[in-house]
Amino acid sequence: MILVTGGAGYIGSHTCVELLNAGFDVTVFDNFCNSSPEALARVAQITGKKPELISGDCRDQTALVTALKQSKAKAVIHFAGLKAVGESVEHPLSYYDNNVAGTLRLLEAMQECNVKTLVFSSSATVYGNPVKLPLTEDHPLSPTNPYGRSKLMIEEILRDLQHSDPSFRIGILRYFNPVGAHPSGLIGEDPQGKPNNLMPFVAQVAIGRRDVLSVWGNDYPTADGTGVRDYIHVVDLALGHLKALEKLGVSQNEQKISNDEGCLTVNLGTGRGYSVLEVVRAYEQASGRSITYRIAPRRSGDIASCYANPERAYALLGWRAKLGLNEMCAHSWHWQYTNPNGY
Template structure:
């Protein structure tokens, strides 16, 4: 049994599909603050398997321990967390409370129940300004925003805990830029309010929900002047979590592992690919650079291949086609008429 915190979210729900497809049982613990329970209904529809769902907040230690004990879990995948960079800057205490204190409560519950295998949802933001590219796991760590600082704080907590007791097994997965949707068109990214990420914003422009895409800066030292990122299909990312769970079942240690494609694409690259996939125009409006945005970064995914036997299988064309399939079939997300 795998206990999945935040399992109704974008990455969590796609990971639940792949866990079930791999023959694992799943219990989801989620407070549905930034997610819809409908996503888990879709998980069950796609897989034909049952997901046990427990509503609760990871900061509630008693509820968390009770749910974890009741689940019979042998391992935990920890997605639950707030993730909007701008919001983290305006309300840092909320982010430290949810992301750091919440993780501490989870670890306390796991320790009490002697469950010592954890896959943690971290982020490439822990690398900060690139000192070299591609980022390897040995790149210095220095987050440039509060969200990244909370991820780095949790990583440090896990490393400290492992040094104190080497019976723990941790896989710290540093995501690059997850995009895409389940190829069935039944599941995808459903941001609340104005999207914070590029791909759902592009998709909402294409489907007519928004008039144009703001592109923040076209004077970066990149081939077309727009920011370059390493995009990874959410299904590939989900499969990385399955591989990580399997890895922890056979291997001790505390390892940070990049999950990325290992190549960079610009904002305009992604817009053009989406226009081709959707057959829709995506008007853009160029604005000034945003403070704190990096010009370019991408992953070295060699360690994921070595330790997990994992690498990406889906390129930008599939990312765009699957996103469009989701968006056109669910123009208003999970709350819409489907």
């Protein structure tokens, strides 16, 4: 049994699909502050298996202990947390409370219940402004906003915990830019309010929910002047979590725990960067719709390029991203077209 915190969210729901398809039993722990219970109904529709659901907040240690005991979890995948960079600048205390304090309560609950295997949802934002590209896991860590700092604080807590108690096995997965949707079109990214990320905004322009895309700067030192990022299909990302569990000693069948690894840190990205305008053109092709955009001034804090060196993930986990930009856009559009207003 795997306990998935934030399992009804965008990445969490896709990971639940892959866990269930791989033969794991899954319990979701979620407070639905930025997700919908409908996502879990869709997960059951895709897989033919219904994940168990326990409603609760990660800052509630008593609820976490109850969830761990009730589910008989052998491992935890921890997605629960706030994730918008701009919002974190405006409301830093909420981010430290939800992300850092929530993780502390989870770790204390895991200790109490003797559950010692965790896969943590980190972010490439821990690197800050790249000193060199592609980004490797030993790149200096210097996040530039409270969201990224909250992720780095949690990483440090996890490393300290594993050092103090080597029976913990921890996987820290640094995501680049998750996009796309399940090929079925049943689950996908459903941002609350105005999207913070490029592809859901492009999708909402394509479907007619928004009039125009703002492209923040076209004078960067890139091929077409727009910012370049490493986009990864959310299904590839989800499969990376299964590979991490396997490396940490959790098998799909008997779900026994072994002691292969202590604390591992890997990038999950494709190793290829795409510019904003490349994404726009690919989305136009996938959707058959014209994407209206306007060039706006650069945003403070934005960087020209950011993309991963994913070789450590292949060496340690045997994982590589398989889906390209065309699939990312096609699956995103299928989700958006069949669910024009989200869940």
